[in-house]
Amino acid sequence: MAQKPSIPKGTRDFLPVEMLNREYIFDTIKSIFRKYGFLPIETPAMENLSTLLGKYGEEGDKLLFKILNSGDFLAKADEKLLAEKNSIKITNQISEKGLRYDLTVPFARYVVQHRNDLVFPFKRYQIQPVWRADRPQKGRYREFFQCDVDVIGSNSLLNEFELIQIIDEVFNVLKINTVIKLNNRKILSGIAEIIGHADKIIDITVAIDKLDKIGLENVNKELLANGLPQEAINQLQPVIGLKGSNDEKITQLKKVLKDSEVGLKGIDEIETVLEYLKTSDVKAEIELDLTLARGLNYYTGAIIEVKAKDVQIGSICGGGRYDDLTGIFGLKDVSGVGVSFGADRIYDVLVQTNGFPETAMNSTQVFFVNFGKREELYCLSIIEKLRSRGVKTEIYPEPTKMKKQMNYANKKQIPFVVLAGENEIENQKVTLKNMETGEQKTIGVDELLNFDL
RNA sequence: GUGGAUGUAGCUCAGUUGGUUAGAGCACUGGAUUGUGGUUCCAGGGGUCGUGGGUUCAAGUCCCAUCUUCCACCCCA
Numbered sequence: 001m002a003q004k005p006s007i008p009k010g011t012r013d014f015l016p017v018e019m020l021n022r023e024y025i026f027d028t029i030k031s032i033f034r035k036y037g038f039l040p041i042e043t044p045a046m047e048n049l050s051t052l053l054g055k056y057g058e059e060g061d062k063l064l065f066k067i068l069n070s071g072d073f074l075a076k077a078d079e080k081l082l083a084e085k086n087s088i089k090i091t092n093q094i095s096e097k098g099l100r101y102d103l104t105v106p107f108a109r110y111v112v113q114h115r116n117d118l119v120f121p122f123k124r125y126q127i128q129p130v131w132r133a134d135r136p137q138k139g140r141y142r143e144f145f146q147c148d149v150d151v152i153g154s155n156s157l158l159n160e161f162e163l164i165q166i167i168d169e170v171f172n173v174l175k176i177n178t179v180i181k182l183n184n185r186k187i188l189s190g191i192a193e194i195i196g197h198a199d200k201i202i203d204i205t206v207a208i209d210k211l212d213k214i215g216l217e218n219v220n221k222e223l224l225a226n227g228l229p230q231e232a233i234n235q236l237q238p239v240i241g242l243k244g245s246n247d248e249k250i251t252q253l254k255k256v257l258k259d260s261e262v263g264l265k266g267i268d269e270i271e272t273v274l275e276y277l278k279t280s281d282v283k284a285e286i287e288l289d290l291t292l293a294r295g296l297n298y299y300t301g302a303i304i305e306v307k308a309k310d311v312q313i314g315s316i317c318g319g320g321r322y323d324d325l326t327g328i329f330g331l332k333d334v335s336g337v338g339v340s341f342g343a344d345r346i347y348d349v350l351v352q353t354n355g356f357p358e359t360a361m362n363s364t365q366v367f368f369v370n371f372g373k374r375e376e377l378y379c380l381s382i383i384e385k386l387r388s389r390g391v392k393t394e395i396y397p398e399p400t401k402m403k404k405q406m407n408y409a410n411k412k413q414i415p416f417v418v419l420a421g422e423n424e425i426e427n428q429k430v431t432l433k434n435m436e437t438g439e440q441k442t443i444g445v446d447e448l449l450n451f452d453l
Numbered sequence: 454g455u456g457g458a459u460g461u462a463g464c465u466c467a468g469u470u471g472g473u474u475a476g477a478g479c480a481c482u483g484g485a486u487u488g489u490g491g492u493u494c495c496a497g498g499g500g501u502c503g504u505g506g507g508u509u510c511a512a513g514u515c516c517c518a519u520c521u522u523c524c525a526c527c528c529c530a
Contacts, residue, residue, distance in 0.1 A: 009521070059528055062454075102530085130530085135454080137524065146530065206528095315530065342530030371488080406490035421488060435490070 010134070010142025018347075020363075021356045025174070025343055026127055029147045032169050033125040036162055038149050041124045043106040045131075046097045053098075055105045055328075057297050063132045065099040066091060099131040103148040104298075104325070104338065111152055111336075112329040120153035127343070139313040139345050148319075150338025152326070157269060159337050160302045160321065161276035167306055167317055167339065168282040174346065175355050176316070177309040179285045183292040184270050185299050185320070187253065190263015191239055194256065195232040203228070208240055208291045216240065239290060246274060246288040269301060298322045304339055311349045317341045365453050367409040368395035369402060371421045378425050379418070385449055409435060416453060 007013065014022065030040075046067060053061055073094040074082070081090045100106050103126045111122065127147045136142055149166060151159040164180060171178045192201040203226040207219050214222075219240065223233050239256060242249050250267060257263030270288065277286060284306075292303055301321035308316055319339030326334045350356055366386060368379045379395055386393045396405045409417050419431040419440075430448050433440035443451070 006521080057528095063528080132529080134529070135527095136522085140529070144530065313530095318530065340530065345530055369488085401487080402489055403486080404490095408490090410490040417490085419488070423488090431488090433489075438490085440489085 008142065010136035010140075012141065012143075016363075021350070022343065022347060024356060025346055025350070026145075026147070028173050029170055029341055029343075030125070030127065032166055032173070033147075033149050036123070036149075036166055038123045038125040041107075041110065041126050042128060043100070043103070043110055043126070045099060045129070047100050047106055047109070049092075049096055049098045051109050051329075052101060052105060055298065056101055060101060063134050064101055065131045065133050066095040067097040067099070069094055069096060100128075101132060102130050103128060103146050103340065104150065104322070107148065107150060107152075107338075108322075108325040108336070109329055111334070112326050112331040115331060121151050121159075122153055123149075123151050125149045139348055141344055144345075145343040147341040147343055148338055149340075150336055152336035152338075153334050155335050157272045157302075158276070160269075160273050160304075161280070163304065163319070163337065163339050164273070164277065164286075165280060165282060167304070168284045170317075170341065171306070172283060174350065176346070176349055176353065178306050178316075179287055179309060181287050181289040181292050181305045181307065182270060182273065183289055183303040184266040185301055185303060186262045186266025186269065187257070187290065188266075190257045190260035190266055191236070193260045193262060195235040197228060197232055200226065200228055202297065204236070211240060211291050242290055246286065249288050249290075266301075273302065298325050300324070300335075302337060308349045311352050313345050313348055315342070316345045316349060363392065364394050364412060364414045365392045366394075366416045366418060367405075367412075367414040368393070368418045368420070369405045370396040370399045371419075372399045375399075375420055375422075375425065379420050382418075382420075382430065382445055382448065389449065391453060418448070 049064070049066065052064055056063070069076075077090060077093045081093065107124070107126065111118065125148060127145065129143050129145050131143050134140060134142060149163065151162075167178075167180060188205050189198065189201055192198045192204055197204070204223065207222045207226070210222070211219050220233055223236070224230065238252065242252060244252075250271060253267055254264070257267065274286070274288075289305075292305055299320040300323040303320040304318060305315045306317035307314075317339055319337070321335065321337040323335045324332070325336060326332075368383060370376060370379075376395070376399075383393050383395055396408060406417065415435055417433045417435055419433065420429075424430050424442065427442075429442050429444055431440055431442045432448060432451065
């Protein structure tokens with residue numbers, strides 16, 4: 001008995017219809033990236049674990065897929081560690097490779113390794129799958145595609161602005177209503193500094209991030225539980241509950257952060273970006289959102305996140321600035337900024353909003369019924385001519401029953417069928433049938449070639 | 454990693470307080486129709502009831518374990 005086939009948890013197969021729709025998303029994104037001067041690169045699915053570990057925080061390390069070494073890996077492992085059953089320590093000995101967790105860290109590695117071959121500021125895009133050993137749920141997969149755009153080797157805030165323009169353009173073309181949320185890590189650092197707990201910055205941002213979900217009271221409870229004194233929590237209140245327009249928020253923040261150099265720098269950065277935006281025709285709603293922390297701990301400046309307004313699915317695009325990601329690989333003082341589009345979530349959004357254009361579906365335009373050897377030969381030269389004119393054409397590979405062939409054409413939603421049997425060959429003609437209306441007429445071969453399909 | 458729900462044909466699901474040979478729709482194959490699809494009618498193939506154990510005279514149905522999928526938490530695209 002054959003075993004039932006299946007695929008690993010959190011992974012998916014894609015049908016042709018789904019692939020056409022996915023490619024529509026990739027093509028849209030790609031063409032916009034190109035328009036802004038970004039060029040494609042690729043990196044391997046697996047990286048050395050030393051490249052990946054420690055870059056995504058403790059939580060991230062747990063979510064890395066690790067690849068067992070080849071050969072008799074256990075024979076080389078330390079007997080004592082094996083006996084201890086210490087999974088983390090033993091992993092170092094039996095696994096040296098892992099699947100990439102995102103595209104940003106491999107990109108940093110790539111930049112350091114190829115620094116002499118690249119033109120800086122280097123603008124690249126990269127569309128490849130990444131893997132996370134997370135528990136799958138709605139909009140969350142273990143294998144999914146990211147579409148990254150990054151500029152590395154430039155501190156200019158013009159880059160942040162251009163990325164927002166790209167985001168706006170992508171979602172306008174895809175017809176997805178979005179809110180683009182902005183924040184700046186320096187502002188968060190400033191806040192932590194002001195209340196005298198710069199070391200607690202991660203705890204503070206994680207807790208603030210939950211404001212919408214668990215409410216102010218629980219946020220404060222969590223902060224207290226994380227060892228933040230009541231006094232500092234009190235100081236935080238005006239920041240957590242910040243309201244109003246972006247300008248109003250900034251005015252208030254300036255007061256709170258007046259003694260923090262980093263904090264003011266962060267505000268200045270955000271003001272500059274907002275200024276650029278005011279002169280542009282970016283359509284999406286831009287919201288300064290201090291609760292936006294993002295887990296990745298390598299961000300140092302701008303933080304960007306995009307949410308779909310009409311569909312509840314988490315963020316569909318996110319990113320930020322990282323000042324020293326290449327530093328860990330030995331290249332100092334190279335700042336980069338980039339965002340990542342979550343193609344799979346964007347797909348899910350478009351499914352719900354019915355946002356795929358019909359043209360994404362188009363496949364074969366003309367189908368030739370196969371009547372047998374002699375008829376095949378007659379058709380093949382016509383097919384060649386049609387294809388050379390760019391018409392998507394196919395012939396059924398076997399002379400089976402007509403019902404079966406017509407059925408095939410019908411299921412593939414092919415709009416035109418050509419029938420060429422004995423009668424047609426004798427008169428050097430073909431019969432062209434419109435599958436939608438059912439009409440058919442016998443015409444000359446030249447007329448078919450020039451037919452407006 | 455924690456908690457909850459779920460699993461019956463390729464797909465969507467029905468299956469009574471445990472009781473004979475587990476059903477339907479869609480899909481598939483053949484026929485009505487040997488050069489005409491999408492409609493209709495007829496016939497047919499397809500099931501270790503997720504997997505492994507247990508209770509029972511008897512388990513798709515009850516119990517335990519395990520896996521899958523989904524949902525929430527953690528975290529995130």
